[in-house]
Amino acid sequence: MTTAISTWFVADSKDDASRFPQVAGHSAAPEFQAVYWRCVAVFFATSKIHNPTAKHVFFTNTKLPIVDGLDFGEFFTKLRVEVITLPITFRLPKDATDSWGNQFYILDIIRYLAGHPLADRYIVLDSDCVWTAAADRIEAMIAEKSCLLYTLGHEAYPLGDKINGVTRQDMASLEAEVFGDTSVNKELGIHYHGGEIFAATHQACVDIDQDIDRLWARRHVAQTGASGYLEEAHFLSIIYKHRNYEPYTANFFIKRIWTMLRYNTVLKEDVSLPIWHLPAEKTSGFRRAYRSIVEDARAHDPAALNSILKRIMGIPRRSAAKYVIDLALTLRNKARERARNAGAARARANPQTAWRQGLR
DSSP states (O other): OOEEEEEEEOOOOTTTOOEETTEEEETTSHHHHHHHHHHHHHHHHHHHHHOTTSEEEEEESSOOOEETTEEHHHHHHHHTEEEEEOOOOOOOOTTTOSBOTTTTHHHHHHHHHHHSOOOSEEEEEOTTEEEOSOSHHHHHHHHHHSEEOOEEOTTTSOTTOOBTTBOHHHHHHHHHHHHOOTTOOTTTOOOEEOTTEEEEEHHHHHHHHHHHHHHHTTHHHHHHSSSSOSSHHHHHHHHHHHHTOOTTSSTTTEEEOOBOSSOBOOOGGGGGOSEEEOGGGTTTHHHHHHHHHGGGGGGOOHHHHHHHHHHHHTOSSOOHHHHHHHHHHHHHHHHHHHHHHHHHHHHHHOHHHHHHTTOO
C-alpha cells in the first residue's frame, strides 16, 4: 500500500485577504506569505528525511516563488515533491469571519484526492508541522480505522464554550439537521477535532466528499452565529460524527504544541511524537529551521535532524539562547504592529496625505 504525505498553501489576493492570529499583517502581503512558504519548505525537508520512500505532494493555487534565495521549483524537484495546482473554491463569505479565510481549501484537496487516487492512504497536514519519525505507525492506524481524528476533548474546550465562535452543541444541532441523525445528543454536543491533520484512506476521501456539498449548502447557518461552522475543523468534525469515525485515533501521533513565552504546553513525552504542530513557531523556529535544514535537506540523518529541531523549537525545554531570540522577536513584532496601527490611524484621519505616503 502507498502513502502520500502533503501540505498546502493558498496565496490570497487583496480581495480575499484575512487575518491569521500567529502572523502579523494580512494574508495577501508578500512578507506574510513568505512566513508560510518557509514552513512549507521545512515541512517537506523533515518529512523527506524521515519518510524517504513516501510520495510527497504539495497543493497550491499559485506559482512557486523564490524566498530568501531558495527557488521552490528547484527545491521540490530535488526532493521529488509533486506539485498540484488546485484553485480554491470553498470560502466563507467575507462577512462570516475575518480570520483564516482560506482554511476550507482542505475540502478542495479532499475532493481532488477522492477523484484522483494518488495513493492508498493520505496524510495532509498544516504546513507549520515538522516530522520527527517515520509514518509507519500512522499508516497502520489509517489502514485499521479508515480516518484518523485529532480530538481536543473537554479538558481543552469545556462544554458550552465557543471554539472559534461555535460550540459543540452548535455543531451537534447542525449535524442532526443536515444528516438527520436522531442519535446525537444536542445538549452534550459532538467531539471537536483539530484541523491540522487529515489522515484517511482513499475510500474515506470518497465517502467524505459525498457529504461536503450537502453540509456546505448550509453555510448561511454558520453566519448567524447560532449554529454551524466557521472553520474547517468545525466542518469536518460534523462529517466525522456523521460517518462515525473513532475519536482520539490521531492523538498518538500529533499534538498542537504551544511554545509561546507566556503559554507553553510542552511535555517531556512530546519528544516521542512523530509530528509536532507548532503554531507559535511560524515566525521564529521555522525561520531558523529554514536556514539550518532546507539548504540541503538530504544532508541530515534523522537523529541529527531531530537534535536540530529540539534546539530550534525549544522542545522539551527552551534554551536560554532561544528565550533571548524569541523575546527579541516578540518585542520587534509588537513594535511593528504599533507602527502599522499608527499608520492606519493616520490614513483614516487624512486620506489624501496617507495616499501620497503609500499607506493606503
